[in-house]
Amino acid sequence: MKFVSVHRFLCALGAVLALGGDAFGQQPAGTSGPPPTYALLSLVGDQFTVVSRREQTGSRLDQNARRSYPIDGATLDDMAVGAAEGVLKRLKPVSPTVRFSIRDPRLFELQDKLLVDSAESHGMREALAKLLREHQATRLVVVTKWRDDARFQLYEKTTGTGKISGLGFYVEPFERIRRLDTGEEAFGFLGPYAYVKVTLVDVASMASIRSVPAMESQMNVPVHSKGVVLAWDALTPAAKVDALERVLRRAVETATAAAIAD
Numbered sequence: 331m332k333f334v335s336v337h338r339f340l341c342a343l344g345a346v347l348a349l350g351g352d353a354f355g356q357q358p359a360g361t362s363g364p365p366p367t368y369a370l371l372s373l374v375g376d377q378f379t380v381v382s383r384r385e386q387t388g389s390r391l392d393q394n395a396r397r398s399y400p401i402d403g404a405t406l407d408d409m410a411v412g413a414a415e416g417v418l419k420r421l422k423p424v425s426p427t428v429r430f431s432i433r434d435p436r437l438f439e440l441q442d443k444l445l446v447d448s449a450e451s452h453g454m455r456e457a458l459a460k461l462l463r464e465h466q467a468t469r470l471v472v473v474t475k476w477r478d479d480a481r482f483q484l485y486e487k488t489t490g491t492g493k494i495s496g497l498g499f500y501v502e503p504f505e506r507i508r509r510l511d512t513g514e515e516a517f518g519f520l521g522p523y524a525y526v527k528v529t530l531v532d533v534a535s536m537a538s539i540r541s542v543p544a545m546e547s548q549m550n551v552p553v554h555s556k557g558v559v560l561a562w563d564a565l566t567p568a569a570k571v572d573a574l575e576r577v578l579r580r581a582v583e584t585a586t587a588a589a590i591a592d
Contacts, residue, residue, distance in 0.1 A: 365422070368590075369467035369533070370414050371430040372582075373441040373474050374526055375406030378574065379498035381480070383491055393491040394480075404431050406497065409575055410473045413582040414528065418471070421590060428465045441474045445529055445538050455536050462533045469539075470531040471589065473582055476543040482521045483549065495525050497574060500547070503561050507551050516551045518561035522573040523547040528585035544585035546577040 379398045411429050418427055436454065437444070443451045444458075462470060480490030480500055489505060500521035508515050529541040550564040550573070565573060 365425040366468040367426045367428065367466050368418055368422070369428045369430055369462050369465065369470045370411045370418075371432065371470065371472045372407035372410035372414075373438050373444075373472065374410060374496055374524075374578070375401055375404060375408075376433075376435070376438045377401055377496070378406075379494070379496065380501065381492070381494055381498055382501040383504065404433060406575070406578060407431065407473075410526070410578055410582045413579045414471050414473060414586045417583050417586040418590065421587065428467055430461075444472075444474070445531065445536075445541075447536070459533060459536050468533050470529075470533055471586060472529050472531060473585075474527050474529065476525045476527040476545070478525055478543070478545060480523075481545065482519070482523075482547050490521075494523060497524055497578060499523070499562075499570065499574075501561050518552065520550045520552075520561045520564040520570075521547050522550075522565075522570065522577050524574070524577040524581040526578070526581045526585060528582065528589045530589045540589050540591075542585040542588040544581040546581040546584070548573050548577055 377398045377400045379396055382395045384393055384395055408431065411431075415427050415429065418425060437458075440451055440454055444454060447455060458470075475496035477493055477495035480492055480494045481488045482490050482500065482502070484507070489502065490500065494500060500523055501518070502521065503518040505519070506515060506517055507519060524546045525543070527541055527543045530539040531537065532539055552561055552564040
């Protein structure tokens with residue numbers, strides 16, 4: 331396993347923009363010969379979002395209040411890459427892996443468009459392809475954010491309103507919930523979530539081979555008997571971090587296994 335940092339990506343991007351050349355199609359990945367080398371990149375850990383359901387008094391386009399918080403450093407992206415690498419080592423044990431950590435904000439902003447060539451994404455795609463080929467990677471496993479309906483599992487149904495994506499916490503302050511373990515009733519819950527997509531890319535063409543979304547979440551109900559009355563306080567700060575890491579790891583593992591399946 332090798333590790334590549336942001337500096338090499340910025341150098342590659344500068345070279346591509348200066349030359350104005352086309353980096354694709356120069357090194358086709360064959361179906362025979364040595365096993366593919368997998369590059370691993372995550373673009374989900376730049377921020378997390380707290381999504382709170384609002385008490386409705388009328389019609390709204392978005393029934394939730396949202397606030398995003400930037401994350402300094404690559405802790406969550408490193409965790410996502412590690413989870414993907416663990417799946418690769420288990421399912422493709424003879425294939426080498428190269429871990430990438432790129433913190434360029436432009437790459438995070440373009441992630442939804444990165445897998446489709448366009449005037450907006452072309453320079454980034456070429457720079458990334460150049461960097462991948464320099465490290466003999468023939469396949470890219472990239473983790474990006476996925477947007478879908480908010481769904482949190484109760485005993486007999488799911489609940490949630492609006493759309494969520496990436497990493498964050500869903501705060502439901504109104505719904506009455508009965509705890510199965512104690513029979514105690516509480517209002518609301520705190521739901522750490524990871525909504526991600528893992529895409530397998532052919533480096534030679536930068537074409538997507540397979541994309542698999544995965545949505546993982548966890549429900550935490552406030553416990554009144556312990557003095558906790560607000561849904562946000564259902565977990566301590568340390569427990570919030572642990573829960574977010576847990577759902578992220580599960581989502582990446584599930585989607586990676588499906589994306590690299592033969």
